[in-house]
Amino acid sequence: MTAAPPSPVPVDPGTLHAVAAGAYYDPHAVLGPHVGDGAVTVRTLRPLADRVVVVTADARVEARHEVDGIWCALLPGTAVPDYRLEVVYGEWTTTADDPYRFLPTVQELDRYLVREGRHEQLWQVLGANIRTYPGQLGEVRGTSFAVWAPNARAVRVVGDFNHWQGATHAMRSLGESGIWEIFAPGVDAGARYKFEILAADGSWRQKADPLAKGTEVPPATASVVVESRYEWSDDAWMADRSTRDPHAGPVSVYEVHLGSWRQGLSYRDLAHQLTEYVLEMGFTHVELMPVAEHPFGGSWGYQVTSYYAPTSRFGHPDDFRYLVDCLHRAGIGVIVDWVPAHFPKDEWALAQFDGTALYEHPDPLLGEQPDWGTYVFNFGRAEVRNFLVANATYWLEEFHVDGLRVDAVASMLYLDYSRQAGQWRPNQYGGRENLEAISFLQETNATAYRRTPGIMMIAEESTAWPGVTAPTSAQGLGFGLKWNMGWMNDTLRYLREEPINRRYHHHEITFSMVYAYSEHFVLPISHDEVVHGKGSLYGRMPGDHWQKLAGVRALQVYQWTHPGKQLLFMGQEFAQQGEWAESRSLDWYDLEDPAHRGVQQSLRDLNALYRATPALWQLDHTPDGFEWLASDEAGLNLLAYVRRGVDTPPAVVVVNFAGVPHEGWRLPLPQGGAWREAFNSDSEVYGGSGVGNLGRIEAEPVEHYGRAWSTTIRVPPLGAVVFVAESTTEPSPRAETV
Structure with a gap:
């Protein structure tokens, strides 16, 4: 009696239709190779194809069309061979690999760590990562895509590589981890993509990748696959960094907005021009206002939509690495502003990511920031906390950044920050402290200092919260330094007075020493003090031109010799007359005036004196x-x-x-x-x-x-x-x- 020929592994019609629409939670269970009935069933979704052939090292097997663009072929034997797909569209034939023949790229341990909120290198697992696999028919190179979207009904990748039609790249759900994954052969660096998410209400939404390492240049919003090929040259700097305590050394910081220091420069242009200038001026560090991708330039980077992507306005992520590398080789540290306090509501970004309040807190009394019209992260959710803690680690490790200045810490610490009675919800003990945010900040700082010795974590915290720079082991927040906003406010208020009246305000200029050792401080004259009608330092000084410039020089000596580290915003080193605006370059033409060049020379010499005089920095915190x-x-x-x-x-x-x-x-x-x-x-x-x-x-x-x-x-x-x-x-x- 002759045995019946093998049959394809059966799939019910409803599932086939869902898979063809890219709306099935586990397309890998249908598409790709499946062993059964003594043969290997290969199904592939190739809409509009006229013919599909499965090609192995030993055979060519014609596939037959089943339904809605799904083709099916039977390969002999019970071992899955390496194969490719030959697809014919009219007179055009192409050979492609099958994304559904690969095992999950996110391993069980990774999924466990994500669920627990403990994956400290999250960017190596989620997002877009280029991978290669050996095979009998040749090496396979492509991109693994993975995204956390636990409440989605289906997720697919859309991009250049599939004409923004995602059904052929529907992702599989990896169970209770909430992660969706697919490996896309042939997708290489430079490809643009988004995730297309089917929410519980049946609506589809296209979202940028939360862990994208690159983006299109705004206002375009797609994510971009990135492969770093950068070879670092700062080995000496990094080796030294890991052995020293920067909080105990000289720190004079030049704060920079990359887009307006000198307009029109790329990361690589800045690597040469900014490095040369900062080296000449003698600053020990630069602090870059946020470089993570943000859609609106007027936000100065404080409304972040892609936390893992340096803004593409100035070049490729490797170009940003080049900027950091050049600064390091010149002996200059790099601090980057980091914004975990809130994120914007742009519908294509993190907001309502899978159709639910995922990254933001679902309670509007906890999940919205009224001052800025933004969402607040759900700091108590393990995966969200992991997203942010790993992001801090990412900048410190992947880009060799030497410190993070954490923006708007006070807004995280207090549940009633900028809220009236009835607009906030007390914590479990009835207090106003955000216990989940406190725990998140402690974890971030502890993780950063443990993983990357020699870096600095700096808090922009404007209240008298105790223990901001106390170690987490002593229930402190664990920052290394804190901006001294009290010193800044008192000093600038005092200097606004005419000299004849300053005698009545003398306590304002001396009061900082009452609390100088309550925290480890940075004394900031930042961008916030020279914008929005406040005027420049020059403009805030009373008197004529000579008196204004003299006042700026005296202030800088007072700042540089006061206990604490120093930070000065760009343009104030030469007493720029005009108020700063992000839409134009600094007023470099002020330096045509010898008196402004004198202020610049004064600060250059002051930096030299500061670095050469340990008495001015060795015991800043005692x-x-x-x-x-x-x-x-x-x-x-x-x-x-x-x-x-x-x-x-x-x-x-x-x-x-x-x-x-x-x-x-x-x-x-x-x-x-x-x-x-x-x-x-x-x-x-x-x-x-x-x-x-x-x-x-x-x-x-x-x-x-x-x-x-x-x-x-x-x-x-x-x-x-x-x-x-x-x-x-x-x-x-x-x-x-x-």
Whole structure:
């Protein structure tokens, strides 16, 4: 009796129709190779094809059309061979690989870690990742796509490679992980794509990839497959970074908006021009306002839609790597602004990603930020927290970034941030603290410092929340540094006053030392202080042109010698007269005025002095590093203090915010001996009036302000002088009292 010929593995008609429409949750269960009845059934979805042939190393097997573009062929035997598909459309024949013959690219361990919120290299699993596989018919190269969309009914990839018709690239659900996956042979770097998601309500929506490593140039919104081929040249920097504590070293930061520093530059242009400028100016770090992709340039990058993609406005992600690499090879650290506090509501991005509140909190009292018209992340959901924690790691590891400045931390910490009574929901204990956001920040900081030693995590936090820079082991948030917004507000408010009135506001300029050691601080004069009608630093200073420039120079000496690290926004280093606008370049033409060049030279020399004088930064975070010499000279608008380091000569700073010089003012000194006038902001080289002390002073054994040593000096108008001791010893004085 002759055996019946093998039959294809059966599939019910309803499932076939759903698969043909790209609306089935497990297309791999139907398409691709399946062993049964002594043969291998191969099904493939090739709409509009006239003929399909399955080609192996040993045979060519004609497929027959079943339904709605699904073709079926039977291969002999029970072992699945390597095969390709020869597809005929009229007079055109093409050979393609079958995306449905590959095993899942997201392994069980990866799925477990995603569910638990513990996948610290999430970008290697989700998103678009190029992979290669060996085969009897040759190596297969393509892109694996994976996306988290747990409430979707179906997901498919649309892009250049399938004419934006996704049925032929429907993804399979990987069960309770909520991940959907497919490997697409032949899809290579540069391909544009989106995920097309079938929501529970039956509607389809096209979404950019949350973990896209590249994007189209805005306003276009597609994601782009990226393969990095960059070879780093900063090995020495990275090796050194891992062994040192940057919080204990000199930190003077130049804050930059890449699009308006000099308009029209690419990442590679900036790599040369910005690096050369920052190196010349002597800053230790640059801080880049957000570079993650954002659709609206006027948001300055703070409305992020692709958290894993450097903005394509300035080039490829490898071009951004080149920028970081060049800065590192010049000895300059790179800090990037990071925005986990909120995200915009653009329908093609993260908002309502799978038809539900997925990344955002479903409760509008917790999931919306009224100030900015944005959504707030659901910090308590494991997968969302994982998305953000891994994103921090991604910038630090993949782009060698040396620090993240975390934006709008206060908005995360408080449930009632910018909300009136009845517009917020208390936590489980009835308080206003966002316990889930606190836990998220602690995890982010702990993970970043553990995985990438030598980096900095910096909080922009505007309240008196305790323990922002305390370690997580002590229930702190675990940041390394915090922006000192109080210092910034008090200082700028004081300087807005006419010099004759400053005596009545003296406490504003000294108050920062009351709390200077409550956290580890950065002193910021950031972009927020020179925009939206606030004017530039130059414009906020009272007086005529000379007085304004002198005021800027004096402020910068006060900032650079005050305990804490320093940050200055671009353009303020040469006292740009106009307010900053992201739509135009800095007012570089101001430097045609020698007086503005003087401010620039002053800051260049100040940076050099700062880096060469450990007393100005070694003990920034301990009271041992600072002591007042004269804090109550309100009538003179004058401050004097000493900065100390470890086994290094101390530095004495005198700052005069009065519009007149003080001749013969007696300066108390912490020790005897000679002192070098290391810096004078009133030097004629900087455009000042030249009131100085002939480069050197000598301590006298004359008691003053409780000090055994003192001397008389000339204090310049709207100026600051820094004296550095010529020895670290303190000779025993025979004091005279005055």
